[in-house]
Amino acid sequence: MARHTRHSTLTPWLVTALATALTGAAGCTPDATSAQSGTRTTPAPGAAGIGDTLHPGLGNGGYTVRHTDLALRFAEDLKTYTATTTLRGRATHALSRFDLDLTGTTVRSVTVDGHKTTWTRSGQELRVTPAGPVPSGRGFSVAVTVHAPVAGPEEAQKLGTTAIGMVRAKGVVQTINQPSGAHRIAAFADHPDQKAPTTITIAAPSRVNAIANGELTATRREGAYTVRRFESRQKLAPELIQIGVGHFTVVERRGPDGIKLRHALPTGHVNDLMPQLDTVVPKALRFLTRRLGPFPLRTYGIYATPMGGELETQSLTLLATEELTKDGMETNGSDAIVAHEISHEYFGNSVSPRRWSDLWLNEGHAVYYEGLWNQEARGTDPADAMKSAYRDATAQLRKQGPVADPRLGAFTPKDRAPYGWGAYQGGALVLYALRQKVDEATFRRIERAWVAEHRDSTAGTADFIRLASRVAGRDLGPFLRSWLYSTKLPAMPGHPDWHTS
Ligand SMILES: [Zn+2]
The missing domain is CATH 2.60.40.1730 (tricorn interacting facor f3 domain)
Incomplete structure (x- = not known):
């Protein structure tokens, strides 16, 4: 989908579909036009993948x-x-x-x-x-x-x-x-x-x-x-x-705006965990709906497990039990993790990435809103974290590739490709730069339009650039692409004193 990257102008999906059709279907002579328009009548095999450059085998064509x-x-x-x-x-x-x-x-x-x-x-x-x-x-x-x-x-x-x-x-x-x-x-x-x-x-x-x-x-x-x-x-x-099976208790609550809350907590830990969840979850929901508009789901909850993990599994966030205790919340500031994971219900779950190279739209947003949450909850200035991320940016992006075009070869399985610095801090930097470029009211309109127009759907980087330009009423393409497809980030608008490695 990234037509502004180094890839050819043929969509990767079409390249894969054609390659499979040509090599895999003896006696078939599909042509590019009919394959693209979906009107091919001679039966041919569906492609092995949808053409995701980072994960070519995932999904299926046809x-x-x-x-x-x-x-x-x-x-x-x-x-x-x-x-x-x-x-x-x-x-x-x-x-x-x-x-x-x-x-x-x-x-x-x-x-x-x-x-x-x-x-x-x-x-x-x-x-x-x-x-x-x-x-x-x-x-x-x-x-x-x-x-x-x-x-x-x-x-x-x-x-x-x-x-x-x-x-x-x-x-x-x-x-x-x-x-x-x-x-x-x-x-x-x-x-x-x-x-x-x-x-x-x-x-x-x-x-x-x-x-x-x-x-x-x-x-x-x-x-x-x-x-x-x-x-x-x-x-x-x-x-x-998310599939949970084991000794846990499901606790139900009525959340803000009629959202039904249901948490699955290890039996015996309900009394330790519920006071924090009763405070943080409704607060995070109100914080996000105020910024972004209606929550995408009618039911939401947390599955707390002793095995741990932090994962935005849809409508049932997986979190480690120890993060949710009173001590965990106070020591680790895990209320920010809760806000990060809930923000994924908008960014990543409701609006899903069209390709895995669009992951910055999930993680960049989650890190960005985590920064705003920290500002509201503990008075930290998001600019501090962004300034330090900007300093590291060039070194990180040279290793992993641009924010919206990560190089799979740069990741080991342990790096959880493409879950690298570029998607998280890099993505948040792009959004911060966009916020500096346009005013606060315009940025908020872009964000609300993004989650409303692509609700319960799939969208990619080119869609974000188009939507931001339309809402802002000016072509933000060259600006956003210079942040998304470069390993050397441009100067940060509004912060001429910031430097990158
Ligand atoms: Zn995340």
Whole structure:
């Protein structure tokens, strides 16, 4: 999507789609025009990815996803599970074959429209060949059942990355999917650009509790098991799925503007944690809605686990129990982490990145609003943090690549590509520079328009540049691109005394 980067003017999606069509479909002669417009009638395989330059295998070409259903059944000891994902999709061109993303796990069955079908596996791709081609524009459903172990804590350590998938430790199960762990759990179109409304059903032994994104809409007993169904009416990217199973208590509250709050807290720690949550969460919600407009969700809460992690899993932020104690809040200032994660419900969850190189739109915003929160909560000046980030910028960006065009090769798995300095501090610097360039009222209008116009959708860097220019009433393209696509940042407007390394 980054048409102002070093990439060619053909969109990466089209390059991938064409390459796959040309090499993978013997006897087919698709032409560029029909492939692009989606009117190709000769069946061809869907592309293996959507053309994300940082994660080329993620997501799948040839179809859109209308709805995702994930049904999980855990073993009595919670060490293994069976998962069935059912995607309802629509073909964007006639499909002889299509892919889902899947790594690890044992495939038990694959059906298309209820009929058993043939499939093969190649790397992280599950290749599904229906009995007959799926015509362009036709809806279809594909269901994939897998069986797998829940990763233990040792395995989680070994991976050294945030994209673990499902992990079990200290008596709870949780998921850490970002950016590419969901397809370690079950088959998905594992890219935010293919997010869809999602139903998650968890069957777990009745001795433990279970929670997932969205609203609990049904509970039933099945012998020694309890089955709970959760609905996310807003589109949910697989990377933002949260599955909690274990000994925790769900506490409900009525939040500001009628937002329903529900927190899942380790049983026995409810009284330690709720006073902080009762103060910080409503305050952060009011702070953000005042700046940005209506909250994107009707239900929100925190899943506090002893295993820890900080992850903006949609409508159910994952946070370490120790961060939320009175002591943790006072010592670590973790109220700012809560504000950061809640801001992701706007930036990253409701407005999802179109490509992973757009990650600065998630993290840059979250860091920016965390700075404003700290200003309000403890009187710190956001300019101080920005001045020090600006000083480090050139050294960091030379290593990792520009803010909106990070170089994957610059990251090790431990760096959690593309979760580098550029997306966080670099992204916040871009927004700070924009705020210096335009006045406060205009900046606020840009931000509110961004989350309103792209609500429950996907958007990228070029969209942000366009929207900012339109709202400001002048072409901000050259200015923003000089910040987003350079390893040597321009002078900071309003701060001629700031220097970069
Ligand atoms: Zn973040």
